[in-house]
Amino acid sequence: MDLFCKITYSYILHARSEHKVATKKKIKDDYKNSIKKYQPKPRYFINCLKAFLVGGAICCVGQGIQNFYMTVFHFSEKDVGNPTVATLILISALLTGFGLYDKLGQFAGAGSAVPVTGFANSMTSAAMEYKSEGIVLGIATNMFKLAGSVIVFGAVSAYIVGIIRYFFRLTIS
Amino acid sequence: MRLVGKQTWVYKNQIYLNSTGTAVGPKEGQGPLGASFDIKYDDLHCGEDSWELAERRLMVESVDSCLQKVNLTNDDIDFFLAGDLLNQNVTTNYTARHHQIPLICMFGACSTSMETLAVGSALVDAGFANRILASTSSHNATAERQFRYPTEYGGQKPDSATFTATGGGTALVSKEKGPIRITSATIGRVMDLGITNPFDMGSAMAPAAADTIIRHFKDLNINQDEYDLIVTGDLSGVGSPILKEMVKEEGYDLGNKYNDCGLMLYHSDQEVFAGGSGCACSAIVTYGHIVKELISGNLNKVFIVATGALLSPTMIQQKETIPTIAHGVVLERVQGGE
Numbered sequence: 001m002d003l004f005c006k007i008t009y010s011y012i013l014h015a016r017s018e019h020k021v022a023t024k025k026k027i028k029d030d031y032k033n034s035i036k037k038y039q040p041k042p043r044y045f046i047n048c049l050k051a052f053l054v055g056g057a058i059c060c061v062g063q064g065i066q067n068f069y070m071t072v073f074h075f076s077e078k079d080v081g082n083p084t085v086a087t088l089i090l091i092s093a094l095l096t097g098f099g100l101y102d103k104l105g106q107f108a109g110a111g112s113a114v115p116v117t118g119f120a121n122s123m124t125s126a127a128m129e130y131k132s133e134g135i136v137l138g139i140a141t142n143m144f145k146l147a148g149s150v151i152v153f154g155a156v157s158a159y160i161v162g163i164i165r166y167f168f169r170l171t172i173s
Numbered sequence: 174m175r176l177v178g179k180q181t182w183v184y185k186n187q188i189y190l191n192s193t194g195t196a197v198g199p200k201e202g203q204g205p206l207g208a209s210f211d212i213k214y215d216d217l218h219c220g221e222d223s224w225e226l227a228e229r230r231l232m233v234e235s236v237d238s239c240l241q242k243v244n245l246t247n248d249d250i251d252f253f254l255a256g257d258l259l260n261q262n263v264t265t266n267y268t269a270r271h272h273q274i275p276l277i278c279m280f281g282a283c284s285t286s287m288e289t290l291a292v293g294s295a296l297v298d299a300g301f302a303n304r305i306l307a308s309t310s311s312h313n314a315t316a317e318r319q320f321r322y323p324t325e326y327g328g329q330k331p332d333s334a335t336f337t338a339t340g341g342g343t344a345l346v347s348k349e350k351g352p353i354r355i356t357s358a359t360i361g362r363v364m365d366l367g368i369t370n371p372f373d374m375g376s377a378m379a380p381a382a383a384d385t386i387i388r389h390f391k392d393l394n395i396n397q398d399e400y401d402l403i404v405t406g407d408l409s410g411v412g413s414p415i416l417k418e419m420v421k422e423e424g425y426d427l428g429n430k431y432n433d434c435g436l437m438l439y440h441s442d443q444e445v446f447a448g449g450s451g452c453a454c455s456a457i458v459t460y461g462h463i464v465k466e467l468i469s470g471n472l473n474k475v476f477i478v479a480t481g482a483l484l485s486p487t488m489i490q491q492k493e494t495i496p497t498i499a500h501g502v503v504l505e506r507v508q509g510g511e
Binding site: 026027028031032035038039040042047096097099101102103104105106108109110112113118121122124125126128129130132145146 | 318323
């Protein structure tokens with residue numbers, strides 16, 4: 001009887017181990033998770049650092065331009081915003097046209113996308129890209145293809161914030 | 174019976190790859206395989222006004238160069254099997270308008286090179302054609318604007334992204350004796366393991382390539398030892414190790430017999446992210462480099478598996494996953510040379 005038990009037990013063990021081999025999990029069984037080790041990890045820290053430095057540098061250039069306009073052309077602090085932004089947009093558009101801004105964007109990520117220069121790049125690059133389809137249906141129709149969502153969300157959020165501010169003031173007074 | 178196993182065609186007649194033609198853009202010309210291409214452009218515009226015209230020029234010139242090498246004209250060709258990545262296969266259609274060869278237009282995304290070669294060889298084998306051309310093309314900028322963003326847009330791409338190769342590749346297939354034989358082909362199934370990131374197509378396509386390779390081995394009852402080289406089209410640095418692992422799980426160790434066209438085409442410092450992709454990637458590497466290696470005797474038998482992500486920006490925006498496919502063709506060196 002003892003021997004019989006032993007044999008049965010070892011048989012069960014063997015069957016179990018075989019079962020284990022047969023159902024060994026394959027990559028395709030849980031594909032998204034099992035391929036994670038092959039996928040390059042986003043370098044969050046270095047990307048943040050690059051974005052901070054380049055974004056900060058763009059803002060410093062903006063500040064320099066602003067100071068230049070205030071000291072040389074005697075703009076007031078209130079009025080100097082418009083010519084400063086216009087100059088940054090011009091610089092960004094030129095860099096896009098020379099094929100440099102996309103290289104800066106690959107390096108800096110959000111650093112060159114968030115400032116107004118990134119907005120200008122999205123419009124200029126779309127305008128350049130769709131030039132081959134003509135001025136009206138190409139450039140004019142597609143110029144806001146990427147920038148359009150920024151404008152939509154800008155307008156909508158300004159509207160909502162405006163309403164909140166209005167009711168807030170109403171309740172305070 | 175020419176169908177062997179489930180998905181593999183073994184050609185009954187002696188089918189030959191008689192000639193090939195390649196035309197490439199600047200980065201491909203500067204890459205490690207630059208010397209094996211027929212026509213190289215230093216400028217991505219290839220002397221044309223628009224990106225689409227540039228791509229068309231690459232396909233047209235690859236056809237012309239392929240025919241020129243064997244002193245044939247358009248009239249000597251029965252059918253033109255071709256496809257590209259652009260909507261409505263525009264490059265193919267306009268190229269076929271130029272050459273006036275009866276067209277069989279095909280789409281297999283980046284697997285088109287081997288899809289056209291496999292079907293073309295089948296037509297020749299069955300006697301539906303004497304000579305066919307199999308052709309495909311892709312262009313970095315046309316693909317960028319159709320599938321991604323304007324070329325000059327400064328968006329940041331992750332390291333898993335691939336770089337669409339610029340080029341056109343054409344092959345001439347017939348029963349007339351040539352230096353390379355086309356012996357068999359395996360037609361792939363559409364695979365989709367749930368990848369949604371269009372900037373990681375290597376991960377999306379690896380299962381399709383693995384399925385086709387395993388199917389090919391099983392259908393023909395062979396393994397990797399049968400080949401000197403097994404190449405995939407554009408799995409890149411991300412998809413290639415996944416493929417090797419998936420094939421290994423089924424008992425086939427590809428070892429150092431494996432390579433990927435997207436990794437062969439560029440130097441590591443050429444800023445192509447994880448590697449090259451696009452229809453042209455497998456086409457120009459095969460019809461330029463691999464064919465020369467077969468003729469020179471450095472390789473004797475290769476299995477080329479062109480991988481395609483059947484990606485549609487609309488479907489991706491609707492939160493669909495990326496279906497993928499892979500087709501493989503076997504090329505063999507004819508002993509005794511030409």
